[in-house]
Amino acid sequence: MHTPLRPHVTVLGAGAWGTAIAAAACRHAEVILWGRRPSVITAMAQTRINSEHLPGIELPSALQYSSDFHQALEHVSQHQGPGLLVLGTPMVGLPEICELIQQRLSAGLNITDIVWLCKGLTADSGKLPHELVAASMNTRELATGVLSGPSFAKEVALGLPVALTVASDSPSLRALVTSVFHSEHMRIYSSSDLMGVEVGGALKNVMAIACGISDGLGLGNNARAALITRGLAEMTRFGVALGALPGTFSGLTGLGDLVLTATGDLSRNRQVGLRVGQGESLVDILAGGMTAEGARCAQAVLARARAMNVPMPITEAVCDTLFGGVTAAHAVHRLMARSATEE
Ligand SMILES: NC(=O)C1=CN([C@@H]2O[C@H](COP(=O)(O)OP(=O)(O)OC[C@H]3O[C@@H](n4cnc5c(N)ncnc54)[C@H](O)[C@@H]3O)[C@@H](O)[C@H]2O)C=CC1
Numbered sequence: 636m637h638t639p640l641r642p643h644v645t646v647l648g649a650g651a652w653g654t655a656i657a658a659a660a661c662r663h664a665e666v667i668l669w670g671r672r673p674s675v676i677t678a679m680a681q682t683r684i685n686s687e688h689l690p691g692i693e694l695p696s697a698l699q700y701s702s703d704f705h706q707a708l709e710h711v712s713q714h715q716g717p718g719l720l721v722l723g724t725p726m727v728g729l730p731e732i733c734e735l736i737q738q739r740l741s742a743g744l745n746i747t748d749i750v751w752l753c754k755g756l757t758a759d760s761g762k763l764p765h766e767l768v769a770a771s772m773n774t775r776e777l778a779t780g781v782l783s784g785p786s787f788a789k790e791v792a793l794g795l796p797v798a799l800t801v802a803s804d805s806p807s808l809r810a811l812v813t814s815v816f817h818s819e820h821m822r823i824y825s826s827s828d829l830m831g832v833e834v835g836g837a838l839k840n841v842m843a844i845a846c847g848i849s850d851g852l853g854l855g856n857n858a859r860a861a862l863i864t865r866g867l868a869e870m871t872r873f874g875v876a877l878g879a880l881p882g883t884f885s886g887l888t889g890l891g892d893l894v895l896t897a898t899g900d901l902s903r904n905r906q907v908g909l910r911v912g913q914g915e916s917l918v919d920i921l922a923g924g925m926t927a928e929g930a931r932c933a934q935a936v937l938a939r940a941r942a943m944n945v946p947m948p949i950t951e952a953v954c955d956t957l958f959g960g961v962t963a964a965h966a967v968h969r970l971m972a973r974s975a976t977e978e
């Protein structure tokens with residue numbers, strides 16, 4: 636009897652999440668983790684530890700490493716069986732990665748399936764990941780989608796239970812991602828609502844900053860519950876205006892990721908909010924290069940919401956506090972002083 640070929644997977648981006656997801660893929664696939672800094676990749680190959688992003692956590696011995704972009708892409712294109720390319724950079728790195736991939740596609744490289752992990756909107760043009768991918772790559776011959784959900788990289792790298800959602804128009808991509816990642820450690824659910832899944836991932840970061848600010852100000856548990864609930868209403872309103880299905884926001888990538896990031900201290904977005912609420916400036920907090928995508932994303936979300944006439948009071952309060960010179964306490968006062976309304 637013939638055994639199916641193990642999928643080949645390349646993960647581009649060796650940050651916390653790219654590394655954790657590459658390690659998870661090793662259960663069912665032959666995996667290369669690509670990073671752009673050769674010295675970091677060499678150290679990871681030698682120690683089997685990502686000391687910068689996941690210190691002290693041993694990575695699977697089967698995981699391979701490369702800082703050679705061409706070699707990393709060939710791993711998924713020059714293979715008889717299924718090949719999956721995973722884009723694991725933050726939003727800020729996505730345009731460059733898409734451009735590099737498109738150059739290889741134009742040169743004839745045969746890639747069929749791409750899934751990305753990033754959460755947010757581009758800071759300049761306010762595009763969601765699938766909009767950016769469609770604008771910068773020739774996707775006609777590609778199956779593409781997003782893998783998202785409540786998932787702190789550290790817990791995933793430790794093998795603790797997690798549930799994620801793959802969203803794509805392509806049933807074959809959904810099946811491939813499921814076959815690569817679904818295991819007794821990681822459940823994979825499927826959705827065709829790419830818009831809803833991406834909006835949830837982007838907006839929960841903004842709401843996590845809001846909850847962090849509230850907790851940093853010491854406003855209590857009631858205030859945090861109100862922000863989570865009204866934040867969910869706000870992200871649903873925004874998503875539905877863009878064509879998302881409302882039900883998606885009560886799933887893993889909406890409510891699930893919102894609760895995780897708004898309450899879990901491993902969240903960098905929540906940490907940003909906590910520190911802002913305690914009086915630190917955003918510039919100082921982000922000076923070390925921390926990935927906290929909710930800050931930039933909040934401005935892009937607000938611009939898109941205004942263009943659609945969608946009210947986003949919490950997002951507006953976050954923008955005012957982070958960028959508008961309004962104190963956190965005054966932003967809260969303004970939120971609370973609005974007229975009463977139907978729920
Ligand atoms: N850390 C987490 O727990 C989770 C993160 N995510 C999402 O995954 C994405 C990546 O986040 P993290 O891995 O946590 O970030 P990170 O800050 O740990 O690492 C980012 C990595 O991307 C690399 N990078 C940045 N721009 C690049 C470019 N142009 N080309 C190549 N590499 C580039 C950096 O060198 C760094 O290694 C984000 O969009 C985040 O929202 C999603 C789920 C969980």
Ligand SMILES: O=C(CO)COP(=O)(O)O
Nearest residue numbers: 784785786787902903904
């Ligand atoms: O997206 C995440 C968990 O699902 C990680 O959140 P942070 O980017 O806030 O750390």
